Amino acid sequence: MRINSKLLLAVAVMPLLFTATAKAELNVFACEAEYASLAKTLAPSADIYSATTAMQDPHQVQARPSLIAKMRQADLVVCAGADLEIGWLPMLQMKASNPKVKSTDEGLFFAADQVETLDKLASVERSMGDVHAKGNPHLHLDPERMLTIAQALSAKMIELDPQNSSEYQQSLADFSQRWQAKIPQWQEQAKGLAGKKVIAYHSSFRYLFNWAGIEQVADLEPKPGLAPTSSHLASLLTRAEQGDVMAVIVASYQDERGAKWLGERANLPVLMLPMSVGGNDQSKDLFSLYDSLFALLNGVK
Amino acid sequence: MSALNTRVSLLALACAFSSYSVMAEDSSLTNPNISAVLDGYYQTGDRPLAEREEGFGLGETELALSANIDDNFYGKITTVIESADGETELNLEEAFIQTLALPSGLSARAGRFLSDIGYLNNQHKHTDSFTERPAAYRAFLGNHYYDDGIRLSYVAPTDLYWTMGVEAFSGDSLRAADEHGDRDFDDVGVFTALTKIGGDIGVESSWQLGLSYLRNENGLAYAEEHEDEEEEVADEHEHSHSASYTGENTYIADFVYKWAPNGNYKYQNLTLSGEYFRVTDIFGEEPGHIDDGLDDHEISDDDYHEGWYLSSVYQFSPSCIRRCALWRSGYL
Numbered sequence: 001m002r003i004n005s006k007l008l009l010a011v012a013v014m015p016l017l018f019t020a021t022a023k024a025e026l027n028v029f030a031c032e033a034e035y036a037s038l039a040k041t042l043a044p045s046a047d048i049y050s051a052t053t054a055m056q057d058p059h060q061v062q063a064r065p066s067l068i069a070k071m072r073q074a075d076l077v078v079c080a081g082a083d084l085e086i087g088w089l090p091m092l093q094m095k096a097s098n099p100k101v102k103s104t105d106e107g108l109f110f111a112a113d114q115v116e117t118l119d120k121l122a123s124v125e126r127s128m129g130d131v132h133a134k135g136n137p138h139l140h141l142d143p144e145r146m147l148t149i150a151q152a153l154s155a156k157m158i159e160l161d162p163q164n165s166s167e168y169q170q171s172l173a174d175f176s177q178r179w180q181a182k183i184p185q186w187q188e189q190a191k192g193l194a195g196k197k198v199i200a201y202h203s204s205f206r207y208l209f210n211w212a213g214i215e216q217v218a219d220l221e222p223k224p225g226l227a228p229t230s231s232h233l234a235s236l237l238t239r240a241e242q243g244d245v246m247a248v249i250v251a252s253y254q255d256e257r258g259a260k261w262l263g264e265r266a267n268l269p270v271l272m273l274p275m276s277v278g279g280n281d282q283s284k285d286l287f288s289l290y291d292s293l294f295a296l297l298n299g300v301k
Numbered sequence: 302m303s304a305l306n307t308r309v310s311l312l313a314l315a316c317a318f319s320s321y322s323v324m325a326e327d328s329s330l331t332n333p334n335i336s337a338v339l340d341g342y343y344q345t346g347d348r349p350l351a352e353r354e355e356g357f358g359l360g361e362t363e364l365a366l367s368a369n370i371d372d373n374f375y376g377k378i379t380t381v382i383e384s385a386d387g388e389t390e391l392n393l394e395e396a397f398i399q400t401l402a403l404p405s406g407l408s409a410r411a412g413r414f415l416s417d418i419g420y421l422n423n424q425h426k427h428t429d430s431f432t433e434r435p436a437a438y439r440a441f442l443g444n445h446y447y448d449d450g451i452r453l454s455y456v457a458p459t460d461l462y463w464t465m466g467v468e469a470f471s472g473d474s475l476r477a478a479d480e481h482g483d484r485d486f487d488d489v490g491v492f493t494a495l496t497k498i499g500g501d502i503g504v505e506s507s508w509q510l511g512l513s514y515l516r517n518e519n520g521l522a523y524a525e526e527h528e529d530e531e532e533e534v535a536d537e538h539e540h541s542h543s544a545s546y547t548g549e550n551t552y553i554a555d556f557v558y559k560w561a562p563n564g565n566y567k568y569q570n571l572t573l574s575g576e577y578f579r580v581t582d583i584f585g586e587e588p589g590h591i592d593d594g595l596d597d598h599e600i601s602d603d604d605y606h607e608g609w610y611l612s613s614v615y616q617f618s619p620s621c622i623r624r625c626a627l628w629r630s631g632y633l
Contacts, residue, residue, distance in 0.1 A: 052564075053504060053563070053564065055504075055563035055564070055565055056563065056564050056565045056566075056567075057565055057566070057567040059567075060565075060566045060567050061566070062507070062559060062566055064499070064501070064507040064509075064559070065462035065497070065498075065499025065500055065501075065507060065508075065509050066460075066462060066499065066500050066501040066507060068456065068462050068464075069456075069459060069460055069461060069462035069463070069499075069500070070460070072406055072456045072457075072458055073458050073460075090328075093401075094375065094399070094401070094408075095456070095464075096406075096456060097403065097406045097407060097408040097454065097455075097456050098406070099401065099402040099403070099404065102372070102401055102402065103372060253563075253565050253567065254567075255567075255568050
């Protein structure tokens with residue numbers, strides 16, 4: 001049995017002999033697809049990995065082996081923050097043993113730290129459901145906030161990889177110019193939506209609605225994080241019968257059943273909106289994601 | 302010999318399973334993460350070597366505190382309150398610090414903590430899908446193995462997840478039976494070496510394979526006590542955190558496969574897992590034992606214990622879990 005233990009030791013030591021090959025490019029781990037897309041725009045030659053897709057609820061992600069392996073190699077981790085990834089990010093950080101990305105002083109970047117969040121709470125109790133004291137973390141659907149986040153992310157990239165700072169500055173300038181040119185178009189498209197009322201699932205589109213002036217009059221979830229119950233749906237039906245609601249809205253990673261039930265009975269259209277890049281066929285980057293969101297919302301008759 | 306082979310049909314309900322936690326991404330000593338878990342249950346029937354009894358009962362009540370002590374260290378304390386046989390026990394299950402800033406994928410942990418061997422062992426019991434740990438865990442590791450010691454881990458910088466670890470523990474709870482109380486046990490009795498690899502298959506599936514080896518210097522039962530020891534184990538019903546079956550070498554192979562539609566775990570997901578345990582070198586001769594040729598039993602190198610389980614859990618929203626398991630433990 002001595003041989004066995006020696007063998008195991010040999011196996012354990014072997015990989016220490018391989019040192020990681022030095023990489024010229026920045027290795028970026030994004031918690032959500034929207035930040036992977038933003039990072040790609042700001043650092044076209046970086047190696048970028050997204051931990052989740054637009055079809056996955058970022059509140060509930062498994063700290064699975066592949067994510068640990070990716071975070072182990074990352075120079076920069078980009079996440080929404082405001083405790084959105086509280087259930088899995090700290091565990092990944094611990095398991096990945098990568099000191100480069102453990103703190104925001106170094107290679108960790110939270111979008112929510114760069115802008116004001118909406119709906120901050122002075123106190124949080126478990127009975128309120130799955131709420132975030134630091135405010136709503138789904139902040140990538142506000143064009144102005146996204147621009148501020150892009151500037152801060154670009155600065156972080158330059159801080160981590162100063163040799164390529166001119167490339168990052170150029171990419172940011174390109175992005176800012178294109179983005180600022182788009183904002184008036186989206187404002188135009190949002191005009192017809194201002195003042196409209198919707199029933200939606202969770203507060204996923206809080207920032208988009210806020211920016212476009214849409215009012216979410218009810219939530220399919222009885223409490224944040226809880227699935228729709230039949231009694232709650234019944235109360236939503238009563239609300240919908242007032243006749244002022246434009247549509248029932250769910251995000252690409254949310255269950256449609258409750259919304260469909262309500263839509264059929266209240267005779268309301270049900271819209272599935274892409275939550276992020278890749279949430280539908282049209283959303284290939286942040287620009288086309290916003291285009292698709294406004295096209296879908298304006299398509300409601 | 303077949304105490305554990307009895308198939309008992311059981312109905313176990315772990316209801317009123319509630320947890321409360323306050324967490325922050327930036328925990329600190331003045332703002333630690335706090336979690337409490339209460340676990341009440343009702344169960345018909347009894348399982349061998351089980352911690353839970355028939356009827357209504359309270360499982361483990363757990364209170365945990367954890368925080369980043371500074372940029373370089375993380376600390377955690379978990380206390381567990383258990384009532385069994387009419388007595389209430391307070392156990393310190395975890396009290397450790399872990400490094401956060403070692404370079405090159407290395408990390409070290411010291412104090413009292415759950416060993417990383419196998420798949421289930423490093424997970425807290427309240428996160429289990431089943432009310433009891435598989436029989437192999439109950440028999441060989443005393444439900445779950447936590448101990449005082451140190452660990453060194455390494456994560457390779459590869460796209461395929463690959464981690465390795467070595468641990469050293471006092472090993473008190475895994476000592477072989479010592480009926481006369483005169484045995485001279487090693488103070489650092491348990492050493493482990495383990496490795497895990499894992500990855501994704503497309504967007505929807507992920508997997509992990511693990512191999513662990515546990516060397517227990519105090520695991521050998523002395524042949525003289527051979528017969529007595531077995532009698533004692535078979536009669537043992539009292540509440541215990543110690544392993545009931547020990548040996549010098551334990552090998553564990555484990556696998557996990559997880560699936561969720563689109564990789565979205567919110568509404569539905571499936572977990573398949575299984576582990577195989579083999580415990581060898583169970584009986585030995587006491588040092589200084591003189592073979593007088595009169596022993597009527599022979600010590601065989603082929604003696605071993607083995608146990609395995611397979612489990613599948615299908616979870617679908619809103620919060621329903623369908624689960625089935627195949628528990629087995631042979632040669633016990």
